[in-house]
Amino acid sequence: MDKLLNKLQTTLFDLRREYRELRRHRDPETERVKKMIFETEEKFEEILLADIQNITSNQELYSKMTKLVGEAQGAVEIIADYQNKIAGIAKVLSKIGTVIKTASEVLNLT
Amino acid sequence: MKTLKYICALIAIVFITGCASIPTQNFSSLLHTTREASEAIDKVLQENYKLESDIIREEIILDERPLYDVFLERQGSYSIKPEISTPMLESIETARSALSDINDLAIEYMELLATLSGANNTPKDHFIELAESFNDTSTAITDSLNVDLGPDTLPTLSVAGSEVLRLMLEGKRRKLLLEVLEGNQPVIEEYCAFAIELIDKIEISLYHSYSKYFARIDDQLFYEDNAEERRIMVNRAYELNGRYVNALKALESVRKIYEQIPEAHGSLSTFKYSRGVKLLVKYGKELSNSYEDLF
Numbered sequence: 001m002d003k004l005l006n007k008l009q010t011t012l013f014d015l016r017r018e019y020r021e022l023r024r025h026r027d028p029e030t031e032r033v034k035k036m037i038f039e040t041e042e043k044f045e046e047i048l049l050a051d052i053q054n055i056t057s058n059q060e061l062y063s064k065m066t067k068l069v070g071e072a073q074g075a076v077e078i079i080a081d082y083q084n085k086i087a088g089i090a091k092v093l094s095k096i097g098t099v100i101k102t103a104s105e106v107l108n109l110t
Numbered sequence: 111m112k113t114l115k116y117i118c119a120l121i122a123i124v125f126i127t128g129c130a131s132i133p134t135q136n137f138s139s140l141l142h143t144t145r146e147a148s149e150a151i152d153k154v155l156q157e158n159y160k161l162e163s164d165i166i167r168e169e170i171i172l173d174e175r176p177l178y179d180v181f182l183e184r185q186g187s188y189s190i191k192p193e194i195s196t197p198m199l200e201s202i203e204t205a206r207s208a209l210s211d212i213n214d215l216a217i218e219y220m221e222l223l224a225t226l227s228g229a230n231n232t233p234k235d236h237f238i239e240l241a242e243s244f245n246d247t248s249t250a251i252t253d254s255l256n257v258d259l260g261p262d263t264l265p266t267l268s269v270a271g272s273e274v275l276r277l278m279l280e281g282k283r284r285k286l287l288l289e290v291l292e293g294n295q296p297v298i299e300e301y302c303a304f305a306i307e308l309i310d311k312i313e314i315s316l317y318h319s320y321s322k323y324f325a326r327i328d329d330q331l332f333y334e335d336n337a338e339e340r341r342i343m344v345n346r347a348y349e350l351n352g353r354y355v356n357a358l359k360a361l362e363s364v365r366k367i368y369e370q371i372p373e374a375h376g377s378l379s380t381f382k383y384s385r386g387v388k389l390l391v392k393y394g395k396e397l398s399n400s401y402e403d404l405f
Contacts, residue, residue, distance in 0.1 A: 005314060009314070009317075009318070012321070013321075016321075016325055020328070023329075023332060037325075038174070041318075041322060042197070044318065045196065045197040045198040045201070045318070046197045048197070048198070048201050048311065048314065048315060048318070049197040049198070049200055049201040049204070051201075051311060052201045052204050052205050052208075052308070052311050053201075053204055055208075055304070055307055055308055055311065056204055056205065056207075056208035056308070058304065061212070061297075061300055061301065061304055062211065062212065062215075064297045064300065065212060065215040065216065065219070065297065065301060066215060067297075068215075068219050068294045068297050068298075069215055069218050069219045069222065071290055071293065071294065072219050072222035072223060072226065072290050072294075073222055075222075075226050075286040075287070075289070075290050076222050076225050076226050078282075078286060079226060079279075079282065079283055079286060082279060082282050083279060086275045086278065086279055089275065
């Protein structure tokens with residue numbers, strides 16, 4: 001596909017140069033070459049479209065990327081869960097301290 | 111003396127657990143540059159689309175293309191082709207939609223990586239909160255047990271406690287990040303190869319539109335005798351050239367970014383400021399500079 005595109009690109013380049021030359025001399029062949037340029041442009045564009053469609057039809061990559069996002073999302077959720085657990089531990093420790101404090105105050109009172 | 115012991119214990123814990131926390135800057139750089147590259151490609155494709163639409167308009171005006179060919183095509187009951195369409199416009203739209211879909215997924219992934227690394231969190235605040243909570247706990251316990259640990263010991267204890275919890279979290283975070291980064295490296299390589307392949311086609315497409323447009327201006331100029339009209343045409347050619355050069359510069363920077371992303375992604379797992387990330391930031395800056403002139 002690439003070779004064909006390159007070949008057509010070179011053909012277009014040559015045709016445009018030829019067209020400018022003929023145009024300069026007001027040659028009756030000018031219009032014929034102009035038509036050839038349009039036809040080559042059309043062909044080039046059709047091949048480019050087919051080429052791009054061929055590249056973008058890679059569905060496997062889309063599903064791999066979706067899976068990759070899913071995995072990263074899973075890891076973020078695990079960390080958030082872990083972070084909450086750690087915050088929970090801190091709260092529990094804090095409560096234990098308060099309970100001990102209250103208990104000792106009660107004991108002192110009695 | 112006791113305070114010193116706690117500090118030593120804390121240093122030992124930090125040393126054993128692996129010392130360094132994750133450099134979140136690298137993750138933010140990767141996310142930022144990828145987002146910028148994705149936006150730049152889209153702008154180049156918009157420019158390409160605009161160039162093609164302008165050429166079609168010119169062709170219709172010059173009677174080189176019939177109006178009916180472009181607009182009116184019945185596609186079913188009560189519907190006609192809603193927009194102008196040619197193979198060239200279709201290929202630009204196909205590339206645009208494919209890159210937009212895949213880049214959105216990549217950006218979502220990188221946002222999640224940044225969150226996972228802690229770049230999108232405020233872990234400091236969280237651990238200050240924990241330290242305060244620990245301080246209260248320790249004060250409560252020592253008060254109730256009627257133990258005097260000295261003025262510096264309690265804050266040190268609470269900081270050490272929260273630091274241990276922070277390191278536990280960091281350890282878990284590092285482990286998960288390594289798994290995600292290493293497991294997904296081949297997909298990132300495939301993604302960038304896909305983007306580069308399409309970027310190369312966009313470059314061909316852009317050159318084709320530019321040279322086609324330029325050839326038409328040149329043709330009109332040849333047959334035009336009016337000096338004012340000629341001035342307008344030459345100015346259009348200059349303007350077209352400027353647009354093409356800017357789009358090409360942006361595309362070149364974007365290509366370099368996609369070449370660096372696999373290395374930058376791979377080096378995130380070493381948690382060092384790598385060559386990959388450094389280059390990514392450099393090309394990102396280059397892109398920003400040409401980006402400003404793009405439109």
